[in-house]
Amino acid sequence: MAKLEILTRGTEETIECGRKIGAHLQAPVLVLLSGELGAGKTTLTKGISSGVGAAEEDEVTSPTFTLVHKYERGPRVYHVDLYRITDLHDLETLGLEDVFAGSAVVIVEWPEKLTLRIGWPTIRIHLEHVDEDVRRISIDDPENILLPKLAADPLVAPSTNP
Numbered sequence: 001m002a003k004l005e006i007l008t009r010g011t012e013e014t015i016e017c018g019r020k021i022g023a024h025l026q027a028p029v030l031v032l033l034s035g036e037l038g039a040g041k042t043t044l045t046k047g048i049s050s051g052v053g054a055a056e057e058d059e060v061t062s063p064t065f066t067l068v069h070k071y072e073r074g075p076r077v078y079h080v081d082l083y084r085i086t087d088l089h090d091l092e093t094l095g096l097e098d099v100f101a102g103s104a105v106v107i108v109e110w111p112e113k114l115t116l117r118i119g120w121p122t123i124r125i126h127l128e129h130v131d132e133d134v135r136r137i138s139i140d141d142p143e144n145i146l147l148p149k150l151a152a153d154p155l156v157a158p159s160t161n162p
């Protein structure tokens with residue numbers, strides 16, 4: 001089964017989890033991050049971008065107002081936040097064609113609002129509050145492009161579901 005659940009306790013553990021995910025991603029890939037406000041999507045993106053090698057985690061901030069951030073020291077990462085998108089017109093003015101024009105790691109928060117169909121390999125990650133500092137990170141990798149590599153990474157210790 002191409003699914004994995006990880007519990008993180010604290011922001012740093014989520015960033016670390018993201019780093020491990022990012023280290024095994026190969027562009028072009030679409031990473032869809034779902035979960036409510038404050039679930040940790042942007043926090044996980046800091047780690048993923050750092051793991052890919054595109055940015056330092058501190059450089060990665062929420063694109064809530066600008067909607068798209070690009071990081072490209074080395075491999076290119078686009079971080080897209082569709083929270084404020086209310087209609088198709090907004091989405092069309094975003095310039096997503098540029099995002100998907102080349103090969104990149106594209107990370108999307110609020111992917112429910114992404115109405116375009118992108119034919120790229122896709123990983124879905126859902127984040128949930130378990131407690132104030134605890135999050136459940138559920139990775140769904142139907143194409144088996146990430147989890148086999150992540151499972152072979154000795155640094156990954158799934159803290160749930162032995």
Ligand code: ADP
Pocket residue numbers: 008009010011012013014035036037038039040041042043044062109132133134135
């Ligand atoms: P989102 O992008 O989903 O709205 P953010 O990543 O911006 O969420 O915010 C998550 C907030 O929760 C941050 O303030 C972070 O420090 C805090 N937090 C506490 N524990 C965790 C954890 N285990 N994982 C991720 N964030 C956590």
Ligand code: MG
Pocket residue numbers: 041042043062081109
């Ligand atoms: Mg966010």
